[in-house]
Each structure stands twice: as structure tokens, then as C-alpha cells.
Amino acid sequence: MVDKKVTKQVKASLQENVTYLNSILPVSESFDLIQRDMIIGEKQSTFYFIDGFTKDETMLKIMTSFFALKKDDMPGNATGFSKMALPYVEVDIIADFDMIIRNILSGVTCLFIDGYEACIAIDCRTYPARGVEEPDKDKSLRGSRDGFVETIVFNTALMRRRIRDPHLVMKMIEIGNSSRTDVAVCYMSDRVDQELLDNLLKRLDTINVDALRMNQQSLAEELFKRKWFNPFPKFKFTERPDTASVCLLEGKVVLLVDNSPSAMILPTSILDIIEEANDYYFPTLTNVYLKVSRAIITFATVFLTPAFLLFMQNLNWLPEAFQFVSLKDTVNIPLIFQLLILELAIDGLRLAAMNTPSMLSTPLSVIAGIVMGEFSVKSGWFNSEVMLYMAFVAVANYTQPNFELGYALKFMRLLLLVLTACFNWIGFLAGTIIIICSIAFNKTLSGRSYLNIKLN
Template identity: 75%
Template sequence: MEEQSMKVSKIIQENIAYINEVLPVKESFDIIERDMIIGGRESCFFFIDGFMKDEVMSKVMDTLFKLTPEQMPKTSTELSRTMISYVEIDTFSEFDGIIKNILSGVACLFVDGYESCIAIDCRTYPARSVDEPAQDKSLRGSRDGFVETIVFNTALIRRRIRDPHLTMKMMEIGKSSRTDVTLCYMTDRVNQDLLNLLIQKFEQMREHDLKMNQQTLAELLFKRKWYNPFPKFKYTERPDTAAACIMEGKIVILVDNSPSVMILPTSIFDIIEEANDYYFPTLTGIYLKISRSIITIMTVFLTPLFLLFMQNPEWIPDVFDFVLVRNTINIPLYFQLLLLELAIDGLRLAALNTPSMLSTPLSVIAGIVMGEFSVQSGWFNSEVMLYMAFVAVANYTQPNFELGYALKFMRLLLLTLTALFNWIGFAVGCIIIVCSVCFNRTVSGRSYLNIRLN
């Protein structure tokens, strides 16, 4: 008989035998089977070691041990209502829900003579403190951030939105992983078509396991085209940003074990926003948005334009004659720019794996070697180093990591086309970039440039 249709038996030994058949209780040290006598009846607890609040369980068991055979109710439901003084309690008559709860950390109690199991949800998950995210900081905003525990994350949102329309719809994805996924939205503001589409997609994912957590979910939600690198989702680790998006009518997706949330629908303008835009006065916020947008555009077009003008020096006005490369060019400018692009990525990867105590001195050494010595050796020209240094630093003005690499790929495409076909290649590259943004579609099917919520 399949697990879904298996019912709890009145004979406790049959229930214990079935649990031992389905779960590796004898082989796994962390799956605990606790046999006891409650009210003169054989009883058994099943739970996962490390997920249990020991103090709560001790009080619950102390209450149960004091029961006499005369005090034992006729049903497990009556026992849970009258004898167990704890808040989160439920009863299950089928093993499908029981197995799921045991593996989730809920303690399940079987009592001989009862046709259902009592689930006592006194679990606790290992979690770090809700510190401010390292990559998404705000000068004047709150200093808390999402963590890997989904219940803590929903509480951080509930703390900011005390509205009865705020809904947290929990769903389970994956036959083996059984990952908890929550849709957070305002029922009076959300786009119902998008909400129904997401629920439908989630229901079709039940056989898929979220192997890489949030990234797997994103790939299942939207089959992206490999040739368009622009991100389809906005991610944030800030509860205040998530709450603001929910109030605007958007949907926030939380995945258990992930410290960031996905925001839908989104556009290119949403992705380049950050929390500081809202914590400052209107004029300051507008200035920050405009300056960030200009710098973002410059990171794409600065080096290709430099290469284009170096290929056509007669186009440069006399007043800008100083931008011309005066020193000897030993390596073509295109290959210099390409080598520096790869070198910057190499330094980023090295910084991720460098111990924190060594990161500062190694950064200084890398800066000296990549800067002055590389120019003196003849590998690079100083003008190329200057413009690539600006691009490397300016890339961090926008917080989205995926968008940064999407812009990088567009810059490399533009550089290659310019080097091969001069101004015609530059014009074709600009058209490709504009088309990549304009014809990009999000999960809702709407344009990347203009998202309507309702």
C-alpha cells in the first residue's frame, strides 16, 4: 500500500513498524524513537534530534506522565485539547502528513488505542542573527536582514505590515527536498492573474526538487534564453525593501534556507533601485537614481567608445585631443581591454576566497602590480588602465550582481563588434543591447521596461 493511503492503526506496534519501514530510524542517529507509558498505555514519540526545544518537550512529557488510566480520553483529539498545554498541536490520521512532519522537525506521538497521531510543533531551527546584509546596506534604514529560516523572514515582514490583507501562502515543492516556499502579497493590491500563474506553476513543480534552492526555483519559474543575460527577478535581503514592494502590489517569494527573497513582477528600473533612494529626501533620492543610471550606462559604453575613437582619431575634436594614446601600443587596445576584463574577474574571485586578515595587504599588492608595473612593462597603456579602473569600480554602483554581469557581457559584445567592424559594429552592438532590454520578458509576460501591476 502506498504511503498516501496508509492510515494510522489503533495498534501502536503496527504504527511503529511502519515508521521504521519508511524512515531509517535504526540507521540514522538523529531520528529518535522514544518509547514510554502514558496513562497505562504504550506510547511512542518520533522526532529529529537538533530540531527540538528540550525545555518545552520536558514540560509536555511531564504532564503526560502524570496521567492515570482513568484520566485518559477516548480519542487523540480530546487528549490534545484537554491534556497537552501547548499551542501548536495537530492530529493526523494518515502517514503522509506524519512522515512530512517528522522530517520537518515536528514531534509525533503515537498512543496505543488511538487512530490518529498527535503532532506537537515545538521545533526550533539553527539560525544566525538578523544582521544587516553585507551587500545591500543602507545609510539611514533599518539594520536587520533576512536569514535562512523562513519563519523568521515572514515575521520580519509581518512586523512591518500589520494589515489583514497581508497573506502568506505556504506551498511545498519537491518530492524529496519538500522545500517550503511562501508567497507574500496583499490580497487587495496584487495582480490576480500573476498570482494565479505563479500558483499554477508551483503546483506543476511538485515532482521537481529544489537542488540549488532559490536558483532552481527561478529556473523552473522562467526558462530564460541563454543569449539574453538580463535578470528576470529582483532579489533582496532587506525586509524593508520587501515590505515596500508588497505594499506596491508585488509578490514576494520566500524559500526556506535562503537569506534573500524574489520579487515579482520586476523591470529594469526596479532592479537598479536600492534602499537609499527611499530613505533620503525626494531631491536627493532622484539625484541618486539619475547618477546611478548615468554611471551604469557609462560602464557599458565607455571602453567601447574609447576603442572606437582610437580607431578613428580624426573624429576627436581638438579640445579633447588629450585622450589620444601617446605611448607606444605594444598590444592592440582591444586585447588590452579584454585581458583587463578577465584580470578584474580573476581578482574578484580571488577576493572571495582570500582570508579576511589578508584581503587588505593582498589588495594593495594586486593594485600596485596591476597598475604601475603593468604599464611600465609595456603590457598595458595608462589610458586603458584608467578607463578599466573606472568601469571596475563603477560596476558596484548598482546592487544587483546578475545585472552587473549582464552589462559586462553587453560591453564585451560591443567591444568585439567595434574591434571587428569599426563604427558599423558599434552601431550594430548598440542595437543588440537596446533590443536585449526592450524585448526581454519577465515571468508575467510583460515588457522589461514597463510593468503594470493591476
């Protein structure tokens, strides 16, 4: 691990610089960390770079131009060399070894020339990256088909392409003593909430961790220490650059983390969380209908099975017109245990589908659903009505664009089921109050709740 306290400066002696750098970097042990010695204008020089991060064609052209230099062409210092003898755009002069080591490990090629008291950093990096295809989870019926990838520079370019405004600021911050992960803070300087931005930058500056092991999720946990008993998400995530660009234009802050193909958006509310890409591409009437439908279905996923359990415990509450919903068949397993077992079984099927090869996941899921549904009813384990309601809940959960919110609602439903089974209507009422309070008092980074109420 590189020591953060390194403050040694580059010397004029190439041999001294190489000796010191080789004592810090494992050049002899790591096959991909390469030291390349050559002569430029009759002066000894050394390149340091990481194999796989350097554009070979670009470096070949740069080195070809170096071989053409004569002794009289060599300037007296590194700054002059970068201006007169280096035919490349992204060049920096660094004299601090700590910054040099950071640049080398980030993929920048560093050149040392005998007699120069500084290093010439040539940023001709290239990262392995997949295509910017549309994300599987966040699809849109209309609109662009591109999506964020794991390379942060590609992601910032996708947003810059959509917002050609000088007020768009993308500030790069490095977090993690070992990982030194790049984090980009993106905002519109003329529209952003300055208090929120200052608070966010202050928190980012005070983060002191060894590494962002799980990239964006690790950063989210460091930014806001959530309470374990409130499962509702604190941030909105999107893999679509068009959605992130719209949020920027609305005055929000977008965080991009290198190696993560999604953007973190601040601040957020319950309305932001349940939005999806299609909401931006349809006419107003269609847009409103989709939002209302999604809200009703979301409400039903939380309260359908607890309300069914409540009415089955109090059959005299059922109006005559709704008597058909009452259970017709008797089974050996109590109703509450049927619901809880099916909740667990649905998650088991989902996990099995995720870990099954793609060509087999659909047929196996269909077969498992049919077998489990039909034979569990015939064998007397479950009522057909319970299977129907749980099937609706399982499918309706996928109307949520936010995966974390879907599980938060599931936990609230389980809480409501248990309280209703234990305390009847009093438990149902208490569970409803807990759900409302969990949403209303779910404090986010901006100091506001999901209902956009100032809490501090």
C-alpha cells in the first residue's frame, strides 16, 4: 500500500528518482507495472506505466517524435520540454512523488528525464469498457438507448453531450486511502441548492476510509449513516444519462463513482424514487395515468394481503357484496403462516432465477411457479385465494423502478402482517402508523423527508 505521507520531491538525478520510485512501487514483482528506459536527445530517460491502461498507438507516435530529437533540441526543464518537444494534449508537470505515484497507479504514463527536477505526466489512458447500451433494469419505450458504463469519463461525457452549458460543473474527488476511487460531483452552478452542495462537499472531504469496496454503495453508507430499522432508500439511482441530465437541470446533484454504471442523485423524495424514464417521454395525460396507476399498485402491494388477513379474522366486517373473497377451503396451515411462507418462497424463486443460466431461467421459473401453485393447493398446504393474492403482490413488486424501495415496501408488508395476526385491527392500525412514520421521518442528506418536509 502506498504511504499517503510521501512528500519527497523529484531530483535532477534520474538514477536517484528511479531508485526511490522502485523502492515504493513493486516494479520487479508486478508484471503489469512497467519501467521503460530510453534515450531522448542524448539524455537518459525512464517511462513508468501500467500495461493495459496505455494507448499503444498514441505512445508509439509520441516515442517516435522523441527519437527524432537532437541534443540541441532539448529544453532546460520539464515545463519547456512539455511545451516544445511533446506533441500531445493532456500533459502535466509534477514534482511531488506522492502525486506521481497516484498518477502511475491511475494509469497515467510518467516520464523522468535526467537533469529535470520534475516528472512529465502524459495522460493517454484507456480503460476496458463495454458499450453504452441501454440498461436492462431501466428501459424506456421511447428515447435514447444509451446507458452509463463502469468508466467515469464516459459517463461524464454522456451527460456533457446533453447539457452544453458552461454552468455544468463536474468536480473530481478522490476517496479511499488504498482504492483512491474517483468520484465526480456534477451540478449546475446556477440552479443547485448551494447549502446542499456545501454540505455534500464537506461530507465527501471528511470521509476517511481505506477503500470504497462496493463503489457507490460504500459511498452512500459513508455519506449517510442509515438507521437499520428504516429500510427506505436515502438516494435515487439511475443507469440512464438522460434521466441524470434532467435531474441536473432540475437543480439536483449527481454523484458518479468510477467502476459503477449508475448515478446517485440528491436530494430525493418519494415522488423522485417512484419515477421512471417513461414518465419523461409520454404526453401529460398518459404520464399522469401511469404515475397514478403505479401509486395505486404500490399501495396495493403493501396493504392487500394484510387487509385480506384482517377481514378473514373478522368475517362479520365483510359487506354482503364482498363475501366471495372469504376462504372456501379449509387447510391445515394457519393463514398467517401461509402468507409468510409464500413471501419467503417468492424470494427463493427470484434468487434461483438470478443464479440460473439465462437460457434456462425463464422455463425453470415458469415450471416452478406452476408446480408450486397447483400442487400446493391440491395437497392442502395453501388456499387458492392466498396463492392468487401473493401472485399479484409478486408481479406488482416489479412495477417499482427502484429495487431497494421494492424491498422496503416488502418489509413494511411483513411487519403489517405480523402485527395484524397478533393484535387484530389494533395491530393493523399500529402497523399503518409505523409505515407512515417511516416514510415521513426518513431523513435524507438534504435534511428533508420523503414528503419534502424540513426536519432540521
